[in-house]
Amino acid sequence: MTANSTIxxxxxxxxxxxFLLAGPCVIEGEDMALEIAGKLLEITQRxxxxxxxxxxxxKANRSRxxxxxGIGDEKALRILAKVKEEFGIPVVTDVHEAxxxxxxxxxxxxxxxxxxLCRQTELLVAAxxxxxxxxxxxxxxxxxxxxxxxxxxxxxSGNNQVAVTDRGTMFGYQDMIVDMRGxxxxxxxxxxxxxxxxxxxxxxxxxxxxxxxxxxxxxxTIARSSIAAGCDGIFMETHPDPASAKSDGANMxxxxxxxxxxxxxxVIRQALNSLS
Numbered sequence: 289m290t291a292n293s294t295i296x297x298x299x300x301x302x303x304x305x306x307f308l309l310a311g312p313c314v315i316e317g318e319d320m321a322l323e324i325a326g327k328l329l330e331i332t333q334r335x336x337x338x339x340x341x342x343x344x345x346x347k348a349n350r351s352r353x354x355x356x357x358g359i360g361d362e363k364a365l366r367i368l369a370k371v372k373e374e375f376g377i378p379v380v381t382d383v384h385e386a387x388x389x390x391x392x393x394x395x396x397x398x399x400x401x402x403x404x405l406c407r408q409t410e411l412l413v414a415a416x417x418x419x420x421x422x423x424x425x426x427x428x429x430x431x432x433x434x435x436x437x438x439x440x441x442x443x444x445s446g447n448n449q450v451a452v453t454d455r456g457t458m459f460g461y462q463d464m465i466v467d468m469r470g471x472x473x474x475x476x477x478x479x480x481x482x483x484x485x486x487x488x489x490x491x492x493x494x495x496x497x498x499x500x501x502x503x504x505x506x507x508x509t510i511a512r513s514s515i516a517a518g519c520d521g522i523f524m525e526t527h528p529d530p531a532s533a534k535s536d537g538a539n540m541x542x543x544x545x546x547x548x549x550x551x552x553x554x555v556i557r558q559a560l561n562s563l564s
Contacts, residue, residue: 289397290419291397291419294378294397294421294449295481297378298481298521299338302336304561305336305337305554306515306519307337307340307521308328308338308340308522308523308550309380309398309521309523309524310342310522310525311324311328311341311343311526312525312526312527312533313343313344313533313540314343314344314347315345315367316359316533316534317359317367318367321343321368321370323528324526324543325341325374328546331546331547332550336554337550340379340380341375341380342400342523342525343367343379344364345382365391365392368395369395369396372395372396372397378396380400381396381398381399382400382401383400383411384411386414389414389418390414393418393420398420398421401415401423401424401425403427403428403455404428406424406430406435406438407438412442412445416442416450420449421449421450421451422447422449422451423451423452424438424442424452425455425485426470428455428456428457428458429457430457432454433473433474435474435478436474439452451481451482452481452482453484453523454482454485456489456491464490465489466510466513466514471517472518481520482519482520482521483519484510484521484522485524486511486522486523487504487540488523490504490510491538503539504539507541511549512552512556515553516560522553525541526543526546528542
């Protein structure tokens, strides 16, 4: 799928619905990835939500040296490619260094820039030059308007297929907030789709134990608020059993709750559309 067709796909809902980027934090194995993708695809097809499967092939930003980072780069990327082939949907993964972009682009449709790396010019340019769509996570330390500079690095590199994702702003040492004003502000300043990450924005990082905490009970609140504020897409991590997830289980949505959440968000989006 080309970058242009990826953007077109995200806008393909016949009811002007939001789109969804969702999946596990990290690829743990083929069976798990296929299970999550299949369940989410069934839900999103029924609700007319364009769906992109998300999975990190490797986790580079961990608090502790003994934290799980992945099953091997090529193995995980091949699983992402299998999800894409088997279900006919786009896939997205994170990249952490410029040298990774070309490798990952062989397997996925969207390259995602982690929030802590959103100012890394070499990484942004390398991602843009693959020709793939680029999704830039907003740094927890940046204002919404400043993301326009990150977007410009992509477009000035000859790639107009870009989106930005808000994943919360640091609020003290161990909490984050999502400022809903940032959604229309980034839509106006970045001139691209704006996504809200409704699970990472509920992380509680920097815990003394070295394992990030979270507030998953608030996922519905953040997701509903984001749709009501007019975001273009939702990003979330989900797992059949978050308690056993190898990464970020503390802030994931249980997979069996996805249908109820997404159905409710669709109702809110339809109500919002009726006011336009």
